[in-house]
Every structure is written in C-alpha cells, then in structure tokens.
Amino acid sequence: MNAMTDDWLDIGALTDIPARGGRVVKTPRGCLAVFRAADDTVFALDDRCPHKGGPLSDGIVHGHNVTCPLHSLVISLETGAAANPEEGRVRTHQVRVAEGRVLLDPAALRS
Amino acid sequence: MTEKLVVIGAGMASGRALEHLFETDPGAYEVTLFNGEPRGNYNRLMLSPVLSGEKSYEEIVTHDDAWYAENRVTTRFGEAVTKIDRERKVVVSKGGETPYDKLLIATGSYPFILPLPGKDLDGVIAFRDIDDVGRMLGAAELPEAKAVVIGGGLLGLEAAAGLRLRGMEVTVLHVMGHLMERQLDPSAGYLLAKDLERRGIRVHCKAQTKAILGQNRVEGVLLEDGTVYEADIVVMAVGIRPETRLARDAGIEIERGITVDDAMRTSDPDILAIGECVEHRGMLYGLVAPLYDQAKVVARTLLADEAVFLPVELSTKLKVTGCDLFSAGDFSEGPDREEIVFRDAARGVYKRLVLKDNTIIGAVMYGDTADGSWFLSKIKAKEDIAAERDTLIFGPAYAGGAALDPMAAVAALPDEAEICGCNGVCKGKIVQAITGSGLSTLEEVRSATKASSSCGQCTGLVEQVLASTLGDGFQLPTAKPVCKCTDFTHEDVRRLIKAGELKSMPAVWQELGWKTSCGCHVCRPALNFYLLADWPDDYVDDAQSRFINERAHANIQKDGTFSVMPRMWGGVTTAAELRAIADAADKFDVPMVKVTGGQRIDLLGVKKEDLPEMWADLNAAGMVSGHAYTKGLRTVKTCVGTDFCRFGTQDSTGLGIRLEKRLWGSWTPHKVKMAVSGCPRNCAEATCKDVGIVCTDAGFNIGVGGAAGLDLKQTEVIHTARTEEEAMDVTVAFVQLYRENAKYLDRPYRWIEKVGLDWVKSLVVDDLQSRMALVARFDHSQSIYQKDPWAERVEGEKRREFEPLADLRLKAAE
Ligand code: SRM
Ligand SMILES: Cc1cc2nc3c(=O)[nH]c(=O)nc-3n(C[C@H](O)[C@H](O)[C@H](O)COP(=O)(O)OP(=O)(O)OC[C@H]3O[C@@H](n4cnc5c(N)ncnc54)[C@H](O)[C@@H]3O)c2cc1C
Ligand code: SF4
Ligand code: FES
Numbered sequence: 001m002n003a004m005t006d007d008w009l010d011i012g013a014l015t016d017i018p019a020r021g022g023r024v025v026k027t028p029r030g031c032l033a034v035f036r037a038a039d040d041t042v043f044a045l046d047d048r049c050p051h052k053g054g055p056l057s058d059g060i061v062h063g064h065n066v067t068c069p070l071h072s073l074v075i076s077l078e079t080g081a082a083a084n085p086e087e088g089r090v091r092t093h094q095v096r097v098a099e100g101r102v103l104l105d106p107a108a109l110r111s
Numbered sequence: 112m113t114e115k116l117v118v119i120g121a122g123m124a125s126g127r128a129l130e131h132l133f134e135t136d137p138g139a140y141e142v143t144l145f146n147g148e149p150r151g152n153y154n155r156l157m158l159s160p161v162l163s164g165e166k167s168y169e170e171i172v173t174h175d176d177a178w179y180a181e182n183r184v185t186t187r188f189g190e191a192v193t194k195i196d197r198e199r200k201v202v203v204s205k206g207g208e209t210p211y212d213k214l215l216i217a218t219g220s221y222p223f224i225l226p227l228p229g230k231d232l233d234g235v236i237a238f239r240d241i242d243d244v245g246r247m248l249g250a251a252e253l254p255e256a257k258a259v260v261i262g263g264g265l266l267g268l269e270a271a272a273g274l275r276l277r278g279m280e281v282t283v284l285h286v287m288g289h290l291m292e293r294q295l296d297p298s299a300g301y302l303l304a305k306d307l308e309r310r311g312i313r314v315h316c317k318a319q320t321k322a323i324l325g326q327n328r329v330e331g332v333l334l335e336d337g338t339v340y341e342a343d344i345v346v347m348a349v350g351i352r353p354e355t356r357l358a359r360d361a362g363i364e365i366e367r368g369i370t371v372d373d374a375m376r377t378s379d380p381d382i383l384a385i386g387e388c389v390e391h392r393g394m395l396y397g398l399v400a401p402l403y404d405q406a407k408v409v410a411r412t413l414l415a416d417e418a419v420f421l422p423v424e425l426s427t428k429l430k431v432t433g434c435d436l437f438s439a440g441d442f443s444e445g446p447d448r449e450e451i452v453f454r455d456a457a458r459g460v461y462k463r464l465v466l467k468d469n470t471i472i473g474a475v476m477y478g479d480t481a482d483g484s485w486f487l488s489k490i491k492a493k494e495d496i497a498a499e500r501d502t503l504i505f506g507p508a509y510a511g512g513a514a515l516d517p518m519a520a521v522a523a524l525p526d527e528a529e530i531c532g533c534n535g536v537c538k539g540k541i542v543q544a545i546t547g548s549g550l551s552t553l554e555e556v557r558s559a560t561k562a563s564s565s566c567g568q569c570t571g572l573v574e575q576v577l578a579s580t581l582g583d584g585f586q587l588p589t590a591k592p593v594c595k596c597t598d599f600t601h602e603d604v605r606r607l608i609k610a611g612e613l614k615s616m617p618a619v620w621q622e623l624g625w626k627t628s629c630g631c632h633v634c635r636p637a638l639n640f641y642l643l644a645d646w647p648d649d650y651v652d653d654a655q656s657r658f659i660n661e662r663a664h665a666n667i668q669k670d671g672t673f674s675v676m677p678r679m680w681g682g683v684t685t686a687a688e689l690r691a692i693a694d695a696a697d698k699f700d701v702p703m704v705k706v707t708g709g710q711r712i713d714l715l716g717v718k719k720e721d722l723p724e725m726w727a728d729l730n731a732a733g734m735v736s737g738h739a740y741t742k743g744l745r746t747v748k749t750c751v752g753t754d755f756c757r758f759g760t761q762d763s764t765g766l767g768i769r770l771e772k773r774l775w776g777s778w779t780p781h782k783v784k785m786a787v788s789g790c791p792r793n794c795a796e797a798t799c800k801d802v803g804i805v806c807t808d809a810g811f812n813i814g815v816g817g818a819a820g821l822d823l824k825q826t827e828v829i830h831t832a833r834t835e836e837e838a839m840d841v842t843v844a845f846v847q848l849y850r851e852n853a854k855y856l857d858r859p860y861r862w863i864e865k866v867g868l869d870w871v872k873s874l875v876v877d878d879l880q881s882r883m884a885l886v887a888r889f890d891h892s893q894s895i896y897q898k899d900p901w902a903e904r905v906e907g908e909k910r911r912e913f914e915p916l917a918d919l920r921l922k923a924a925e
Binding site for chain 1: 288292296297442443446447627628629630631632635636654655656657658659660662663667669670671719911915916917918919920922
C-alpha cells in the first residue's frame with residue numbers, strides 16, 4: 001500500500017477528466033497533461049511532445065497511449081517514450097486516484 | 112474454563128468462521144451470536160435466485176435452529192448491537208449488556224444510497240437482505256408494474272433480471288459508458304447489454320440521475336437530460352460501504368473499513384473482525400471467496416493458532432441465467448502488456464487475455480466462460496505460457512486444429528443481411544447463386560445477382576461471401592485494411608455497419624472482430640463518422656474519438672494556440688460583424704488577422720483557454736463557427752452576381768448563402784467546399800470545388816468533384832437545374848450520397864473515381880425518388896447535428912475542454 005498520503009496534491013475529481021481524454025494542469029515549471037484511459041487508469045506527463053513541443057493533452061488517447069495532435073507521434077502514457085524510442089521521451093509524473101480524487105506527486109512541481 | 116465469544120452479525124463470513132471454530136475445537140468458546148436481521152445465517156448470494164423465483168428462502172438458509180442448538184450458540188436475532196464498551200468488555204443491545212472475552216465483528220456492509228431528491232420516498236429499495244427481496248416482490252404483483260434499477264453493476268443487473276422474470280417492465284440506469292465497467296471491458300459490456308435487451312430489459316448507459324419523482328410513493332426517475340422513466344419501485348444498487356459504525360464509536364482503528372492485521376485482529380487484540388466490514392492492507396473485499404479465507408484465519412486466531420490471510424486473485428460471474436460472463440485479474444492495458452482477443456460474432460462470444468512477461472494477468476470472457484477457471488488457475492499460479500501462447504485463447508480443449516477463419520464476421524452474417532445496397536441483394540441470394548449455379552468468380556456473381564455491379568463499394572464483401580462459400584476454391588484479393596485493428600477495408604466496414612445495423616463502437620468491434628479491445632487513433636475517428644452518418648438518431652458522437660480540431664472546434668497551430676474563423680455567409684459581411692471581429696482581436700491580443708482563401712477572416716494565435724470567451728463575444732454579434740477545421744462544410748464562395756455585376760445571370764450570392772445555411776454543421780467524410788459563380792466568367796472559381804455551380808441564363812450548371820489542393824481537377828457537370836430549388840436539392844442529395852458511402856478522408860473527387868460518375872448521377876439526378884430520399888435523410892440528420900458548436904462550448908460541461916484541471920503555479924514547490 002502507498003505510504004504517502006497527505007502531501008499529495010489533490011488536482012480534481014476523476015470524473016473531471018473525460019474517459020479517453022486529457023486535461024491540463026498548470027505548474028510553476030510549465031503545463032502537465034493528465035490523462036484518463038478507458039480503464040480509468042490516470043497518467044501525468046509534461047504537456048510537450050518531444051518532437052516539436054505539441055500539446056499532448058490535446059491528443060487522441062487509445063489504450064495507454066496518446067497520439068500527438070501536431071504530427072501524430074504515438075507516446076506511451078506509462079513510460080513517456082515515443083513508439084520508436086529514438087524519437088524521444090517525455091517526463092512522466094506519479095499520479096494516483098483515491099476515493100475518486102486524482103492526486104499528483106508534488107515532485108512534479110520541481111525541476 | 113470456556114471463554115465467552117460474542118459475534119456481531121450473522122452473515123456469510125461469521126457463519127463460516129463458526130463452522131471452522133466448532134470443527135476444530137467445539138468446546139473452546141461459549142458463543143453468543145447477534146444479528147440485526149430477525150433471522151440467522153443464510154446465503155446472501157442466493158437472494159437473486161429467490162428474487163427471480165428460482166429458489167425459496169428455505170432453500171438458502173445455511174444454518175438452522177438445530178445447528179445453533181447442537182453447537183450451543185445463544186442466538187440473539189433481530190437484536191442489533193448498539194455499543195461496544197471496551198473498558199468493561201461488554202456489548203450493549205436492547206436486551207441489555209452481554210460480556211465477552213473475545214469479540215468478533217462481522218457486520219458486513221450497508222448499501223450506499225445516492226443523495227438524490229426523493230431518495231426517502233416509499234418504494235426506493237436497496238438490494239441487501241431478504242426483506243428487500245420481499246419489498247420488491249410485493250411491487251412485482253401490481254399489474255403492469257415498472258421498476259427502475261439504478262446501477263449497472265453485478266447487484267443491479269441481478270435485481271433487474273429477477274424483476275424482469277417476475278414480469279415487471281425493467282429499466283437499468285448506469286452512469287458509466289458500459290455495464291459492469293469494473294469487471295468488463297467495453298466489448299463484453301456491449302454483449303451483456305445486448306443479451307439483457309433481448310430479454311426485455313431496457314439498458315440506459317451514461318445516465319446521470321437527477322431526481323426520484325413522486326408525492327408519497329415513487330412515481331418515476333428524472334435524468335439530467337430531461338428523460339423520465341416511470342417507476343413503481345426504484346432499486347438502488349450503486350455500491351456498498353463497510354458497516355464500521357460500532358467500531359468507530361468504540362475507538363477501534365478504521366480507515367475505509369475496520370483495519371485488521373494478517374491474523375484478522377483489530378487495533379484491540381481482544382477484538383477481531385472479518386468480512387466486508389474490514390480493510391486488510393488497504394484492500395476491501397466484496398465477494399465471498401476472500402471472506403471465507405478470512406473466516407478460516409480468524410477461527411485459527413481464536414484458537415491461538417498461527418495463520419495469516421493472504422489476498423487472492425478474484426474472479427466474478429454474474430448469476431443471470433443465460434448471461435455467461437467471467438472476469439478475473441487485471442485487464443487494463445499498457446505497453447508492457449499484450450492482449451489476445453478472440454471474437455466469434457455469430458455466437459456472441461468474446462474472450463480477452465491480458466499478458467505480461469509471458470504470464471496471464473487478466474481475463475475477460477463473455478458468451479463462453481467454460482474455460483474461466485482454467486485461466487484463473489493460470490493467473491493465480493503465474494504460469495509461464497510462452498510455449499502454448501498460439502493456442503492459449505482456445506482453452507484446455509484445444510488440440511492443434513486449423514487457424515481461425517478471418518472471414519468469420521462475413522460467414523456469421525444472416526442470410527437476410529444486405530450486401531449490395533444499390534441493388535438490394537442480400538447474402539442469402541448470393542450464396543444461393545454461387546452454390547445453385549456453380550459460380551466461382553466475381554464477374555459471374557455480378558451478372559447473376561447484380562451484386563457489386565453498380566457503385567462497386569461492396570466488391571470486397573461479395574468476394575468474401577465467395578470465399579466463405581467456396582472455401583479454398585476462391586482466392587481472396589488483398590485490399591488495404593483500415594488499420595492494424597482489423598482486416599476489413601473502409602468500404603467493407605461501412606457496408607457491414609449498415610447490413611448488421613451496428614450502432615455503437617463496441618458493436619462494430621465485436622461483430623466485425625476487431626483485433627484490439629477498443630481501437631486506435633486511426634480507426635476511431637473513421638468509425639465515429641460512419642456511425643453518426645448512418646445512425647443520426649441512435650449514435651452518440653464520441654468527442655474522444657475526434658482529432659483536437661473537431662473536439663475543440665478550432666484549428667490547432669504549430670505552437671499549440673488555435674485559430675478562430677467565424678462564418679461569413681457566402682463571403683458577405685457587415686460593418687457590425689467586422690467591428691466585432693476587430694474588438695475580439697484587440698481584446699484577446701490576436702497576433703494575426705488574415706483574409707483567407709475562402710472569403711472570410713481568420714484570427715490566428717488564440718490561446719485555448721480564451722476560446723470560449725472569444726466565441727461568446729462573436730456569438731453575441733450574431734456570428735457562428737466557420738468550421739474551418741472540420742470534415743464538414745467549409746465555405747461557399749460566391750461572386751456578386753445579379754446584385755451588382757453587369758454580367759450576372761442569377762442571384763449567385765443569394766444561392767451561395769442559402770446553400771451555406773442549409774449545409775453548415777453537417778459532418779462529411781472529408782471537408783466539402785463549394786462555390787457559386789454568377790456567369791461563366793466564374794469569378795468564384797466554382798470549377799475547382801467539391802460542388803461548384805455556374806449560373807447561365809438557362810439555369811444552374813452543377814459540377815462536382817473538383818479539386819485545387821494536392822491534386823488539380825476540374826468539376827464535371829452532372830445536371831443543369833432550371834430553378835434554384837432544384838439546384839439546392841441536387842447539391843444536398845450529392846452531399847448526402849457522399850456522406851453515406853465515401854471512405855473517411857476521401858474528398859468527393861477521389862470517391863467519384865472509385866464509384867463512377869454515372870452511378871452518382873443515376874441516384875442524384877436521374878432518379879427523382881432517390882434524390883428526394885437523400886434530401887430527406889440529410890435534412891433529418893441536420894435536425895440533430897446543425898448546432899453552433901461555439902454556443903454549446905461556451906456553456907455547460909463541454910467548456911471544461913478549455914479550462915485547466917488545476918492551476919498549481921502559486922503552489923510553493925516544497
Ligand atoms: C486558412 C487557409 C489559408 C489562408 O490563409 O487562406 C487554409 C489553411 C489551412 N489549410 Fe487549406 N486553407 C485555406 C484554403 C484552402 C484552399 C483554397 C480554397 O478553399 O478555396 C485549398 C485548395 C482547395 C481544396 O481544398 O481543394 C486548400 C487546401 C488544403 C489542403 C489540401 C486538400 C486536398 O484535399 O487536396 C489541406 C490538407 C487537408 O485538408 O488534408 C489544407 C489544410 C489546411 C490547414 C487546415 C492545415 C492544418 O491541418 O492545420 C491550414 C489551417 C491553418 C489554420 O490554422 O487556420 N488545405 N486550403 C484557407 C482557409 C479557407 C477558409 O476560409 O476556410
Ligand atoms: C444480492 C446479492 C448477490 C451477491 N452475489 C454474490 C456472488 O455471486 N458472489 C460473491 O462472491 N458475492 C456476492 N455477494 C456479496 C456477498 O453476499 C457478500 O460479500 C457477503 O455476504 C459479505 O459477508 P459478511 O459476512 O461480511 O456480511 P453479511 O453477509 O452482510 O452479514 C452481515 C450481517 O451483520 C448484521 N449486522 C450489521 N450490523 C449489526 C449490528 N450492529 N448488530 C447485529 N448485527 C449486525 C447484518 O444484519 C447482516 O446480517 C452478493 C450480495 C448480494 C446482496
Ligand atoms: S498551404 Fe495551407 S497547409 Fe500549407 S502552409 Fe499554407 S496554410 Fe498551411
Ligand atoms: S510535435 Fe508532436 S508529433 Fe510533432
């Protein structure tokens with residue numbers, strides 16, 4: 001079981017994110033994209049595609065992947081890596097869901 | 112000296128615990144058993160068969176008076192414990208105080224009731240104990256009784272099936288997109304809904320309940336969207352909560368449930384707890400299998416014997432006769448996971464295994480669950496399946512037969528399924544022609560049945576019918592499938608959606624044997640379009656299957672900002688509109704204002720979160736979205752025509768505006784651009800548009816299939832209309848034919864290359880009945896889809912697409 005509890009940041013309800021969709025969270029070090037897959041797993045990544053910085057939060061979510069809206073790079077939500085690893089990787093952050101709330105690891109705010 | 116054991120709750124868990132205790136050491140404790148219900152232990156799982164009439168209450172009693180007497184259990188049924196006094200080691204109930212040496216809490220759960228207006232009305236019933244069943248059966252006796260079940264999980268569906276068998280009219284309301292979403296993926300959920308509907312139960316998913324209606328008694332249920340279902344009873348089956356109140360008041364440690372260690376001890380070593388009321392290592396359990404294990408452990412702990420409770424892999428079955436489903440383990444997706452999917456559309460069978468590191472970690476199956484326990488044992492044992500992987504999905508009985516027939520979906524179609532839409536030829540007729548007359552080629556089938564002899568869209572399917580009828584005797588040509596999720600081409604999928612009346616994505620995935628569980632970014636946008644074009648009344652548009660431009664109704668730019676382009680009907684504007692555009696440009700610091708090649712103005716570089724406010728301003732000035740980002744109608748360019756031009760022959764500006772107003776907001780396979788020129792000088796460049804009208808004194812020359820983008824193509828004239836109305840009808844009919852038949856992302860000129868201009872002409876121009884039917888279908892679709900997306904997004908739930916979920920910029924980074 002997870003030991004960390006109180007210091008995780010409550011960023012909203014799970015139902016605030018459409019299933020197979022993403023939302024933006026603003027932080028001091030730029031935007032994060034928080035996704036909810038069809039199976040209700042939640043992921044957080046930097047909202048910048050490794051290719052040319054496309055906003056991943058605007059992409060199409062399929063399985064545990066998102067397709068970048070600008071030039072269709074497919075990024076794994078679990079690892080942040082592009083389908084072809086040579087095309088780069090996005091930083092991922094810890095998130096979890098408890099009692100219907102989405103909790104973000106505060107480490108995501110630090111560079 | 113025998114110690115005193117007091118047990119609170121005579122449920123599934125405590126019944127088992129007492130059996131183990133007495134079996135091992137019958138004399139160890141003097142037991143007093145309290146139960147809130149006025150009866151002893153019975154099999155709660157079997158409430159569903161009692162409800163449906165398949166069993167009686169007597170048949171589900173697990174421990175009778177004789178058993179309690181034999182084991183010298185003092186029973187205090189119908190007497191709830193109201194307090195635990197840990198200092199004095201007594202429990203309090205209405206009969207007074209009862210002392211204990213050891214206390215076992217097994218209070219189970221209580222049903223969660225949604226805090227809706229009307230929840231306290233007579234007739235709102237939970238599904239937890241035999242008294243609830245009695246209340247439901249009372250209502251079922253009323254003539255034409257109606258029940259609404261809120262909650263499409265295990266309990267809700269068992270209640271619904273039982274009530275239906277008792278003759279009630281039953282509706283299930285479920286808030287999620289598919290039934291039993293915790294146990295099933297969308298495909299299995301689709302099959303389940305289909306089975307339930309077949310037995311007369313109405314299933315309404317994505318149902319947001321707003322209120323329960325009624326004066327003194329329940330009369331109906333109101334949803335957020337305004338739908339009302341009449342009801343004599345409302346069964347609330349939306350979940351359960353651990354019954355922890357006694358423990359909390361006594362100061363025993365609780366989280367979501369009463370926390371217990373591996374030996375089932377609470378924070379007070381003399382108090383133990385088991386069942387649904389406990390939380391073990393962060394987990395709550397709502398199925399009996401783990402609770403029975405807890406019962407075993409607690410009996411050992413009570414006898415000072417060492418034992419530990421280990422969490423187990425759970426599996427679920429639904430106890431509704433005829434709905435065979437099974438789910439176990441973890442079936443979420445991931446890059447480190449692979450899946451094996453098997454679908455047999457004809458039998459309604461779906462099986463999916465989720466693999467990780469060569470072991471099975473999850474299994475979902477519907478329709479044929481015979482192998483469920485075999486897979487469950489492999490999940491539990493973490494068995495390496497690398498060697499048997501190829502045949503794994505076929506279960507233990509498989510002994511190396513032929514590979515699966517890829518034509519299963521076509522083979523499964525019933526004889527009356529229409530294969531050729533143009534000539535109305537069904538599958539049975541083709542099969543009969545093939546076997547009856549010994550046909551073996553596509554050409555022969557064409558001349559014998561007319562199938563695939565018109566637009567040719569169904570050619571692939573006819574070939575597959577040939578292949579499935581002749582077996583090896585027919586070599587199937589290879590065509591390009593939609594994507595890696597399927598072997599079918601776009602044309603095949605479109606025909607099969609119509610022939611099989613498939614009205615949802617899970618229906619398509621299941622009936623056409625999709626190889627992934629829920630599609631990808633290539634097939635989902637195409638399916639979303641096909642379904643909404645074919646079933647405007649039934650299909651609900653899926654925003655998450657749309658590219659960002661269509662989801663957000665603005666065009667994404669290279670830096671993640673968006674462009675905003677209001678409609679300027681026929682390229683005509685006013686000073687007031689220009690002023691509103693200028694104001695919006697100032698207010699939102701728009702970096703560039705540009706006149707487009709489509710006779711309107713583009714505001715480029717707008718921040719996503721500013722979009723709703725900017726749209727609201729433009730809406731207020733009477734402007735709507737220009738759809739410069741959609742697969743839909745873009746612009747209708749016009750020239751000044753008879754209004755001002757000395758050569759103008761007809762009102763080209765007016766016709767352009769009327770066309771744009773009729774056609775805006777419709778979804779099409781690719782974008783559609785039009786133009787109307789007032790004379791053959793063609794100042795509106797109508798001869799390179801998808802539909803271009805050039806006016807002459809004799810009427811309106813309607814050209815189609817032009818292009819001036821990647822390819823350059825001149826339109827071909829299909830008709831000269833005498834009146835403006837006729838010109839509008841032919842244009843609308845053409846667009847509708849294109850909507851109903853073209854492959855997603857084929858512009859009209861590409862589609863015409865495939866189906867032939869003659870075929871298009873025959874349906875849009877020559878056959879007046881067909882033309883008017885196309886027009887009617889288009890207008891019907893517009894009655895649903897012609898809404899300004901800006902206004903929709905400025906208001907309500909859709910607005911959240913544009914707002915950040917949270918703003919943590921001011922949160923000090925610790
Ligand atoms: C804004 C505009 C250029 C301009 O500043 O004038 C434009 C801008 C874009 N065009 Fe265009 N096209 C514009 C008129 C045209 C025209 C001329 C016309 O409509 O008369 C053509 C050729 C005619 C035609 O469509 O056949 C044209 C042929 C294309 C094509 C090629 C289409 C094809 O099937 O060959 C694309 C790519 C596509 O759609 O896949 C494209 C795609 C694009 C996109 C949407 C690229 C994209 O996906 O991001 C550009 C969006 C920029 C933006 O963010 O707004 N644009 N584009 C014009 C908007 C017209 C309008 O008011 O709606
Ligand atoms: C209709 C239905 C169908 C189900 N089907 C399945 C299935 O197919 N498979 C499966 O694994 N599980 C199924 N379940 C779940 C299963 O029944 C429960 O997991 C199980 O009954 C929990 O056992 P328990 O002993 O913890 O609680 P319970 O069986 O609920 O027993 C708790 C008892 O404690 C009593 N109590 C509570 N508070 C007090 C108090 N203060 N004083 C005295 N007594 C008190 C209650 O009255 C109750 O009788 C089903 C449940 C229902 C309702
Ligand atoms: S021609 Fe169209 S698609 Fe190409 S850069 Fe210009 S606007 Fe973009
Ligand atoms: S910026 Fe994401 S694919 Fe180009």
